[in-house]
Amino acid sequence: MGGYILRRLVSAVPVLIGITVIVFVIMALIPGDPATAILGSYATPENVERLNRHLGLDRPLWQQYFVWVGNLLQGDFGRSFALNRPVLDEILDRFGATLVLAGTAFVLCSVVGIVAGTVSAARQYGFADKAITAAVILGISVPSFFLGMMMILLFAVHLRWLPVSGMYSMFGGGDLADLARHLAMPAIALSLVATGVVARLTRGAMLEVLRQDFIRTARAKGVGEGRVIWAHALRAAMVSVIPVLGIQAGFVLSGAVYIEIVFQWPGVGRMLVDAILRRDILLVQGGVVFIAACYVGFNIVVDVAQAWLDPRIKT
């Protein structure tokens, strides 16, 4: 097992190097530079040149890349042009908020999706199956930012049950209940599509497993149906569900971008969108590398979990 984990860790290195190259090249290629974005209508060639010199952007690209990566390796992500503060401070400030939102959405989509998919499979073509399938298709089809807006209108503006946006109340609040009230709508909106995908997948995997011999054997031995489904079949089905969970984690992270905008959640998704519009190169690069590293790390954990569930994978 230790060897397997080590191999997976080593294989992550070229991925991360590739990401630094790709994000650097993309930021270099997209039209518009930070100086023009900062100066707006006042971007004369002269003003742009003066500002670029101040920002250190007048050096050749390859030099800029190696300076950047060299600094990254020492944990220095550089300074954001637009926010005029260290990139890492900004990322760490924001990442907690994204983690709370994406984490909640991820737990929601995993638990609800697996339970719904299992129930669906256990009652194939029954009422529960049809109801769940209908709900899942609806959930997958509605764009989550639209759903978010509709939830705001209903629950915040009309019913006034929940706050419109933000992470904590402006006055009072700040405790866990306050956070939960603010978290409810964005987490549900964000998890919905992923929940649908996980539910469909679990249903399919379960149906396949339920047809296998060992299930018939278990039933023949007189094992209760609940135990057959939740203990025997689900564990076997999880082998094909777990890698999809890893992918959904990435989906939830990227979906957080627009959900964070709709619900004004102070996370990294919104930070990245603002940074791209302002051509805040170091913040975009730092943010992408940071998120990519988290995603790669999470997928290693998923792979290891899968290997632990299914010993055949290690070889």
Added chain:
Amino acid sequence: MSFPLSRRAAGLLSAAFLATSALTAPALAQTPPSVLVVGQIAEPQALDPHAVTAVNDFRILMNLYDGLVRYAPGTLEVEPALAEAWEISEDGTVYTFTLREGVTFHDGAAFDAEAVVWNFERMLDEDHPYHFTGPFPLSFFFSVIEGVEAVDTHTVRFTLSEPFAPFLSNLAYPTGLIVSPAAVQEHGQEFGRNPSGTGAFRFQEWRSNERVTLVRNPEHWDGMAASEAVIFRPITDANTRTAEMLSGGIDIMVEVPPVALSRFDGPGFEIVEQAGPHVWFLILNTREGPFTDVRVRQAANYAINKSALVDDVLEGTATVASGPTPPAFAWAYAGLDPYPFDPDRARELLAEADAEGAEITFYVTEGGSGMLDPVPMGTAIQADLAAVGFDVTIETYEWNTFLGRVNPGLEGRADMAQMAWMTNDPDTLPFLALRTDAFPEAGGFNSGYYSNPEVDALLEAARVSTDQDERARLYKEMQEIVQQDAPWVFVANWVQNAVTTDRVANFALEPSFFLLLKDVEKN
């Protein structure tokens, strides 16, 4: 078959239900009295007035800092602030300011002539020990300053390299606000997050993407603010901002999207409007293609139904522009009649110029500072021009890309491009965008290559005159000529709007588009 699932599912369901009702149980509190919550359009970049360029940031800064001068309420005319009085030398190159005594910065340091000198040297002198706390993108507003010196503790003298009439207006702009040197020295590059000025409010807290909190400065030289505190909340999405306003989460909302205005018509809300120093226009390429002919340029001005644009596309959040100078500059505005919507006249002119069916490449942006609703405006304009016989092809670009294509000049690329400017002095826009010496190759913004020696002479003369009446006369004459020459299609002047709840009193928008909250009350 047993049904262990159903029971479990029922249990889960009721647990979920209980959890939701527990979450929703406490009624949502209204915002407390005497604390203004302002819904902003974005997170500020920094609270260092010399380091930022966005109106969004200015809205906070004008309440934290004072300048030597400021715009008198409701106008774009300059009045004393931290300077009580000033004298301008005969030749217009030496400005001597007498500073107000007994003013202190929020950090306790005294405001004096040395502090003023320090502020301008930090911005302008690349060898200044604190120049690294920049960059200072708008420092060129003050590039005519040759030297600043403290004559005594409360007198400061600016020497300019040449007479420069907009100097006082530029001092009233956020780039001219005075920061505490001691605070910059203490915080270095972090000053933008730990600001200290002399303003009516002092800084308390900035939580990234949640809020910036300011509290009343009890020692403000111009009297104490009416409210105890102001909270600025960044809410990027316009729909979410509207929802926050409707649900009572904010007290003041700026830049209400046109389509949302009607939601605030009823009781409980007040809509406030104010035209600003903004002009939205189409740059026409006068160097090549159909718009080299003045008749074709005038035809475009006649062909476009500007009233329909401002009323229908912009839902009344703008007025029809008549020329290059917006009416907000009351003292310098010529009050010309706009080109009427007259498609027949446009067709006649096109026939005279033998330009029927002229092919036009039209640059449209997806959005951008002051650009209002550029895509629907672009398609409406395309349809109006097509109706009189132009053949218009639209090319759409994201804002930064768009600037990168327009600012270097339209030659070889396009015949027409959208543009909007917001300035603090009637000099700025025509000087940078209508003079022969402001062609892009000379570092200016005259991207359509308009050139008229008469206009050049008028603008040069207005720039060096320190007599405001004389300047007004020159600008008015310039407007008449430019309107006739039609180097642009003059389209709209933006009317800024805001909504407040009826708990807010004394709120007004300024023609400068700054947000001044000192006298605003909330009960």
